[in-house]
Amino acid sequence: MSQRVAIVGIAQTTFQSAKRAQNYAELVHEVVSELFTKTGATHDDVDNIVSASSDFWDGRTISNMAIQDVVGAYMKSESKVSSDGTLAVLYGMMRILSGQYKTTLVVAHSKGSEGTPNLIANAAFDPIYQRQLGIDGLSASALQARRYMEKYGVSEEEVALVSVKNLANARKNPYAQVAGEFTVDDVMQSGYLAEPIKKLEASPISDGACALLLAREDLVDRFTDKPVWLKGVGHCQDCYYLGDRDLAESEALAVAAQRAYAMAGIRDPGKEIDVAEVYDAFSYQELMWTEILGLCPRGEGVELIRSGVSTIDGTLPVNPSGGVLAAHAVIVAGLVRVAEAALQLRGEAGQHQISGVKTALAHGSFGYCGQMHCVWILSNEK
């Protein structure tokens, strides 16, 4: 890359099951205003905008129409990524790398409270073969969880360890929606939503928004003395039909990770990454994704937790924020993974701050059973 790009500002709302006092524009206005306050930026400093939202979740065609004024898009270029927020960061970065723009405002919003989640999820399944099964995100993920656990000999009690870790971490994150001090027993008794997934192993559906300001290398000093450099990124989309792939594997995640690591010059992710924020919409997913990201061997995701490595006091904490299990505003949650990784690198993660973070991994996913993955490597060192 000729000139590098950095995150120079971060803002997120608290995540709640229903933010009734704010509409989409007001949620986005909150994060954009906070971003401007923190960085000293104004709308004049924003060259272009990349937004991320879902028309289905918003119940609005052209869902970015709702936020035009609050992102300052009047007579400016704005475009909408209709996919996870991690891809909006990539698009925002590419626009700067093209040389046409010096800064990009990246923003994502979602209000799960204003939709019917399982109808919305079911609508993603093709109308010819799958939709009539009534399948949705939860039931599809249950299929994947079962397949993974069978293939790699992972028990329900082991999966429960993810919930125990992340929901406890979330108690230290003021933005998190769900948090608590739970035991494995609590998780096991929380009741099945769709076997083998239990209530405490499923993310909530949240309302919230998140925004980042990206700037070209030569401009970062205008906004911050703690830039977070975008060192490497990879994204990859898998095949669509659940039966066309072994749900216990994810070649798409492996490919995305490889590309990100290569770009960032990472050879041994387990050693070189200091903290990871991965997309754990369900507890089993943290185990799968950390394995396929190469942070541990396949089938040994639970060892990362048991050995203490991925706990908040460990050498490679995973989801110190509580992860998606603690807050899940669709599309926003991936952007939040990048935001949380950036906060760690800036030393601004408050009570869930990990010490000595130089390199962070942020992971987003979209499409059921992880059809699309995007992996970011960020650093506070050039």
Place this chain on the structure above:
Amino acid sequence: MPKSVAIIGSGQTNHTSRRADVNIPELIKEAVDRALADADLTIDDIDAVVIGNMEHFEGINLSDMWASEGSGAVMKPAMKIATGGTTGASVAACAYYHCASGLFDRVLAIGWEKLSESDTTTGIITAFDPIVERLTLAGAVGGLAIEANLYMTSYGITQEQVAKAAVMARKNAQRNPHAHLKLDLTVEQVLHSPMIAYPIHYLDMCPTSDGACAVIFASEDVARKSAHPPAWVKAAVCRHNHPYIGDVDWRKNTLESAAIEAYRLAGITNPRRELDVIELYDPASFALLSWIESLHICGPGEGGKMIDAGAITMEGDIPVNPSGGVISTNPIGATALIRVAEAALQIQGKADARQVEGVRTALATGFGGSYWSEVFILGRTP
């Protein structure tokens, strides 16, 4: 110095009211296969995919996930861009930025829509704010009718002049094998067609179509090695507007703002002289008069004179919409991309019966959302 990007191939389906013979991935694959053949490439040569449509129309959530079977996105970096009527141009812009960033070499841009499977007007209505606007704005034609009325009243443009533009564009479509409507009309027929929303008659307005379009963008090094003459991207500009229709200033429009910036980037000082052909996004026929003024092809209010003088016909000074334009073909997610593809074909000399002679510089526009605009300028040299 950022490197140049070119279009090295494109493909379209034959757009029509209803493609009962293909499902969505199959429709997309038709266009993708044609684009690959046009560029002498296989899907393996493609480094990334950008795709767009409007999910509410076909009622398919995460439409890009199912589409992957036909788009070729399987095991590739892929993202979805969705911005309403401008979607096709936004997709083209995203693909352009993929290459311009230096991160990707050959990027496949796909726009598509299967409007026979949708209630299009209902879908469009959900774009408007549910509290203050949705009850009063009727689909796309409502807002267009307001603008048409203001334009025609301000400058004394007659309905006959607007109807002449409809006749011209529809006649052009007869030479385009991909066009949906190929109508041989008289001005009287247009004026006697039913009024949809004053002053827009049925035959002034665009149809809804089933169709897909694919365009392959390439980085400079790859484009230079292409067997076919590339169409170089000289400018890609986007401008957005206020979200509420009551705030929009009709005399300061986004198309003019985008065009001014595009001309600056492309080094064009006299568009009427320096542009050889225009593919203008004409959702209704009045746009052919009003929006060439926005493009500075003639002065304010002179659109009527241009039509009367035959200046924008195939034989005229500056042919507009040799393809027949949007009022002949409108698969919404593809429509703005078709403008870019048609402009590229003109540069490449591949426009067959609709080819304008000696095209060195072509301009394509996109329109949609709350009066958003996109402008592309393509040329024979980088």
